Amino acid sequence: MENNRRSFLKFAGISAVGLSSLSLLDVFGTGKAVASTGQSAEGIYKNEDNALTAQRWGMVVDTRKLTEEICSDMEKACHQIHNVPEFEEKRHEIKWIWETEYKHAFPEKQDEFLTERLKELPIPVFCNHCANPPCVQACPTQATFQRKDGIVLMDFHRCIGCRFCMAACPYGSRSFNFRDPRPAIKDENPKFPTRMKGVVEKCNFCAERLAVGQAPACVEASEGALIFGDLANPDSEVRALLKENYAIRRKQNLGSNPSVYYLV
Amino acid sequence: MNDKPKIIIGLAIFLAVFTFPFWYNHGAASTAPKPELTEKAKAAKKCILEKEQMRTEHMQLLNDWRNTVVRDGQHVYEIDGKEYVASLTNTCLECHSNKAEFCDKCHLYTSAEPYCWTCHTIPKEKK
Amino acid sequence: MLEKALKGNKAYWIWVFSLLGIIAVGFTFYLKQLDFGLGITGMNRDVTWGFYIAQFTFLVGVAASAVMLVIPYYLHHYKAFGKITIMGEFLAIASVIMCILFIIADLGQPMRLLNVILYPTPNSMLFWDMIVLSGYLVINLVVGWNVLDAERNSVPPANWLKPLIYLSVPWAISIHTVTAYLYCGLPGRGFWLTAVLAPRFLASAFAAGPAFLILLCFIVRKVTNFDPGREQIQTLAKVVVYGSCANMFFFLCEVFVAMYSQIPEHMDHLQYLFFGLHGHGKLVPWMWTAMALIVTGIILLLIPAARQNEKVLAVACVFTFIGIWIDKGMGMVAGGFVPNPLHEVNEYFPTFPEVMIAIAVYATGFLILTFLYKVFVGVKEELNA
Incomplete structure (x- = not known):
């Protein structure tokens, strides 16, 4: 009984950690996916023509x-x-x-x-x-x-x-x-x-x-x-x-x- | 295992509370609202991206814009040979000046609560 | 083991529900703060950290002080402390949780807290503070709980715990060192810009933490059937007086350097705290009270006859604890911000809602501590029965 509960809790704990780290990976994954596959990435960013720029x-x-x-x-x-x-x-x-x-x-x-x-x-x-x-x-x-x-x-x-x-x-x-x-x-x-x-x-x-x-x-x-x-x-x-x-x-x-x- | 009835009652209460939102809203579902376009937006025919893409990806685009403008200082976004100033207030809302009909309706329906407007001005709101 | 926290007499439940009541009241003030912003506190443009961060700093010390039990017991095999080391570790758990809550209470945008992980920034000391604090919490939870579990089953603790226990020693030092680094690496703040800040933090922690633990021992002895032991308490008392003396020594080093060199940026803050500056001196009575309490505490603890009288010992511990709480909390934090970088004096004093929120955080800590100690005492009583 004790053993069963313990191993169940261990399993549940490990699964929870695993799942949450998966979702974390997911966050990073989608973040990248959006940047690379979304059409928004096809656009380019640039300065306005008359922007003032300097080194410092x-x-x-x-x-x-x-x-x-x-x-x-x-x-x-x-x-x-x-x-x-x-x-x-x-x-x-x-x-x-x-x-x-x-x-x-x-x-x-x-x-x-x-x-x-x-x-x-x-x-x-x-x-x-x-x-x-x-x-x-x-x-x-x-x-x-x-x-x-x-x-x-x-x-x-x-x-x-x-x-x-x-x-x-x-x-x-x-x-x-x-x-x-x-x-x-x-x-x-x-x-x-x-x-x-x-x-x-x-x-x-x-x-x-x-x-x-x-x-x-x-x-x-x-x-x-x-x-x-x-x-x-x-x-x-x-x-x-x-x-x-x-x-x-x-x-x-x-x-x-x-x-x-x-x-x- | 003498606690069987107690456990079952507890589980029942938990299930009832957990599923509360479902049966509370049962039958109350409304149809998805359609964003309304201003005359100016209609005349433009195409937004920055295709309509479907804008619908699903406008948040990513805005996120890209804000990061590039704020952190890299590049204010112009060029796509398909067209240039846009990457600005929510000064570009998006210039055309979609009907925020209540265009933005809020869907956001409300999908329970999305973007906090853009706590800082970015809504042009029409100005008296 | 957790079920032991669910069985208690009437007094236990009255205590638990009183704490819950205090938490509820404080939480309503926190909701107000979420709605209005940190403007409900006394903080201002010049004194940008106040009561919350002061409590945070102080409690990191209380958490770190568990090491004063771990070192004698595990490294020097001082057997007597075997009885109470877990009490120190459980106190550390409650303290670290309070620290985290105080940080959250102090954030302007608490919903964005995870940005610290999303955009990890190793050059920021706050990033390291997050790492060492959460690590310390985990270490103490794992060690305290497993050692207690082993004790309950009358078996020696598992071997894999040993490295973790040894790791907890430098880790405890690190949490308070990093907390000091939050302050002492800032170029424009003369009061904090001193290499002795981290050692002083540790010294005051090793006085205030064990002083509090002694008081907890007295309470546990009174309300339960478990006696932490006279020898244990007396040894802790010696730790307190060593810590408190070292703290005062470091403090006097500070005073000497600032006052003898007479460099204004370093001297003005001490001047403000102890004598007032340009007619502003809200903290002056507090600072002198703190000094009087700490010094009286040292004197009482140094005299063997006084220290061995447990009534006097309790008073000395209360004095030491409150004295260091004032000095290290409000004095350290507010004192560093006044005068401001433009040498203007804008004072700070906490407001009522701010204090209520802080009390609620303390209540949360005490609630956690109560549950943990209930489990601990429950195991001890079970073994004695």
């Missing part, structure tokens, strides 16, 4: 040209285009680009006798699109990843909302959807998706605009204070600026290698 996108922020007004315009432009919600509760706040003070943007570069101009100056901060991004290293699902052109992006479909990337980011550039963002979006841009609750989001260097040949929204609104270009191309405008001027980066001592430079 980067930004130069010319603080000499910045004003409060420009900063606020950039923030508005970005947040409107990307459907960034505005919550009354600070706890649920979401921001892609925002203005802060020098001492917050560069907490490791505290100077007792800092030049007066910098003390007062508004500094726009956003994702640094690091060449060696700690957030990408931390993400357990590759929901945040680095594209070939250096842009660090979010795949909102895949994010499980563990917020490991937010702990990993040394710049506080990431926000989490603590609740459904839709009711808090005032002027929805139908061309860009909103997000759902429970996923992380951040600046995407306007990847969706680059794809159709447009410069990032903040660059357009910056009146020349933000210059966008290919850091890998020695003839690009950003490289020319960096050759001529002394620039600093946020916490470059951490080795994350940010792609955003600030001219001071």
